Amino acid sequence: MATRKTAKKPNVSAEELLGYYRDMLLIRRFEEKAGQLYGMGLIGGFCHLYIGQEAVVVGLEAATKEGDKRITSYRDHGHMLACGMDPNGVMAELTGREGGYSKGKGGSMHMFSKEKHFYGGHGIVGAQVPLGAGLAFSDKYKGNDNVTFAYFGDGAANQGQVYETFNMAAIWELPVIFVIENNQYAMGTAQKRSTSTPDLYTRGEAFGIPGETVDGMDVLAVKAASEKAVAHCRAGKGPYILEVKTYRYRGHSMSDPAKYRTREEVQKMRDERDAIEHVRDLLLTGKHATEDDLKAIDKEIKAVVNESAEFSKASPEPALDELWTDIYA
Template identity: 55%
Template sequence: MQTKTEGKTKFTKETYLTWYESMLLQRRFEEKAGQLYGMQKIRGFCHLYIGQEAISAGCVSATKPGDKFITAYRDHALAIAKGMTANECMAELFGKATGCSKGKGGSMHFFSKEKGFFGGHGIVGAQIGTGAGLAFAEKYLGTDNVVLAFFGDGAARQGILHETFNMAMLWKLPVIFICENNRYAMGTSVERTSNVLDIYKLGAAYEMPADDIDGMSPEAVHEGVSKAVARARAGEGPTLLEIKTYRYKGHSMSDPAKYRTKEEVEEYKEQDPINVTLKTILSKKWATEAEIEAINEKVKKEVEDCVKFAEESPWPSDDELLKDVYVQQDYPFIVD
């Protein structure tokens, strides 16, 4: 994935090409999801990840398949980056039986035990505590797996964060808390929610190692997450990372995002991680224009195919309604 040269980290050609294809697939999937939502093919809530793809790409390259991810409702792209197929993700958006949650979860509740992706959670901040619980399980089972718990700048104001940070540090749990700070909790800017604008500083209250990272750069994300992962695997406990990023779209499909200027959005688009990664690839002559076009066409076809798959998939049957809601368990009771 990377080599060390004169004290500096040099990422390989393969890493950059993997990042480019992964981020492009995430972007095109989300763009298509937005289009289909407008056509009412997708119902309910729909939160797009467009602009934040460097985080998912860098986190995946810095971890191993056995590591667990858990996030909030802006979950499509992270799920795809973690290895879930575009087919099962699009089918879930359509509410079809072939979806990753059997059509019952929809946009906010993607899930794959096989890929180590544990949601997709609609309750703001709930995944912070659940992520620590997953990490407790890994420590209890004696694995060297780590958990990455993603949450937004809005969720950083939830009380569960403080309770979880306290326990995670006390028990030295192998969890990395990742605040994806895209500057707006729905439509409310960070500046209007707290006197502490640097969210990573919240870790100091629990003597938790913390740092802020450029979330528009997969290189920076990989570096920062790698250090935190190494600490967790070594039994040294959690890390808080504030990864500063930006979403180009509104909070959800119903948000016109009038609380920010066009100039602000365009400024961030100049740092677009997909374009910057592509420029690096081309400047290093790691791929020709024809090879890049082949990747583009591959991604385009994958998105087209997943829409066709979702369209043609069956709806869940009526007898699925209560399945997977409660665990069927017979408990022995002693009756006098």
């Protein structure tokens, strides 16, 4: 169904492509399952799905090393899966159960993993940006070469604290990559209605922060941009801005009917620009994999996701005395 033009054969191994395929598919299937569990009333409150944006986080993670940190907004499930957090723990947090990453006390928007250097999961638009710069500050203070990825959306790009942070990150040369996931809608407000100039990657110019834009539906392009940004930060040259152009297929949250855009617009992105279909094409046309190989991966992913759903239903609700724990260290 996709009518994609593959410009040139990218120089990439079968193993690498299969890895991206697997990682992106896991996010998509996981999110579809989360949507289903929401529909069944097993997940409550706010639930923001990442479907459509998978190539962003998978491409960026491809250039990381152990010790690098990441922090993002409330649309965070994809980031957690991409950095290797356990789907069972993520899904069980969504259902508010004891087996969740935050013992059921955080929910969809508030999950963390010290082990995987994932610092949340933040529900206030833009707040994670200075926090991310602070994480980078801690690495610079300790004198290591770790890098922090601070993800935020085109909506958050209009928050004042983002620019306060750009300024300090630049004067203190903090090793932070500001990743603007531009999915073109700040909840229901199209970017052109909310943003004075369309090129968000230029927003660091006033602070002397280099930036570039990248096609967020092409995981290989995202990975290449990530490598460049990471090299800049690791070399001690200070912060870097990546504006990754992407698209979310679902509403802002589960209760958003998405009337601010046409069904045709969404369908066109799905048909022509889907990131997973893109890698699938590369795998098949490059003869890196057969339909059967990919079917086997689909099946494997489906099993992982189903297991996470089962785990999230079987895990008990937190004990009542958990109400009073973790308020003070």
